[in-house]
Amino acid sequence: MHKIDPSEITPEHVYLSRRKFLKGMGALAAGAVLLSACDGEAPPSTPASVMAPPTDELTPYESINAYNNYYEFSLGKEAVARLSQGFKTDPWTVEVEGLVAKPKTFDLDALGQFAATERIYRMRCVEAWSMVIPWFGFPLAALLKEVEPTSEAQYVRFETVYAPEQMPGQESTRFSWPYIEGLRLDEAMHDLTILATGIYGKPLLPQTGAPIRLVVPWKYGFKGIKSIVKIDLVADMPTSFWMAQAPNEYGFFANVNPNVPHPRWSQSSERRIGENSRRRTLLFNGYEAEVAQLYEGMDLTKWF
Ligand SMILES: Nc1nc2c(c(=O)[nH]1)N[C@H]1C(S)=C(S)[C@@H](COP(=O)(O)O)O[C@H]1N2
Ligand SMILES: [Mo]
Secondary structure, three states: OOOOOHHHOOHHHHHHHHHOOOOOOOHHHHHHHHHHHOOOOOOOOOOOOOOOOOOOOOOOHHHHOOOOOEOOOEOOOOOHHHHHOOOOOOOOEEEEEEOEOOOEEEEHHHHOOOOOEEEEEEEEOOOOEEEEEEEEEEEHHHHHHHHOEOOOOOEEEEEEOOOOOOOHHHHOOOOOOOOEEEEEHHHHHOOOOEEEEEEOOEEOOHHHOOOOEEEOOOEOHHHOOOOEEEEEEEOOOOOOHHHHHOOOOOOOOOEOOOOOOOOOOOOOEEEEOOOOOOEEOOHHHHOHHHHHHHHOOOOOOOOO
């Protein structure tokens, strides 16, 4: 696994990784980024990622790691950190197989070969809370290219580790374990889609999905499957953990959409962790310009 040294998070590094997002941004936004990238200390305290509105502040490291959804450990968001302490994430392997020319099992060292990038993304849970997280990781596309999906591959199916002896929640028969998620191949290949291995330049802790988890910033948080052990290229749309659990509440695409209420939660606004007032939820979580073309012709007024 790529060991993230704190010295890697230099202002230059932050600046350079953000610069990649400047395409299509106005000079004002670019100026804001330059300013925030030049103010010295790392990790940056209030920078504006160009992918996020300039007013979005990073959620503090402590909050990101103290309020988690990870049902394998607990249904209580504040209990996950404690119950996942000591969860064994080394050694670890991710098997990539299915409709690929070159199936391959990646160990931590092999995963560390992929060029690391920093991505500051909003994360929006369907329960209507959100955070802004500075991830470290690499595009999922880089890994998929290495295994060479065949022309029959249409979807990617992800699986979380099954380890009930370490994950007390997996003893519950209320859910069908392991946790499964899926993406259409073009969504999986999109540059915004990453496999994350760190936050704020530090390796992921168990509660955020160590050692490796998916991040798809324009979709609801439940698509971001944690502690992945298996990635399968398949022909048919996978049934996700939540689709199996409550098909009337959870669709496959799950793109953030303020206009389509979930049966239990209006999606029009959200509570940003650490802020008092609610903010308006943005279509595709604010990444419309980057991803709307993936869904041309689909009915955005429906829950999906
Ligand atoms: N394996 C697994 N992955 C999971 C979950 C889970 O319960 N198990 N919860 C999901 C949900 S609902 C959300 S909102 C995000 C939360 O990520 P965070 O705890 O890092 O904020 O993880 C997602 N990934
Ligand atoms: Mo969630």
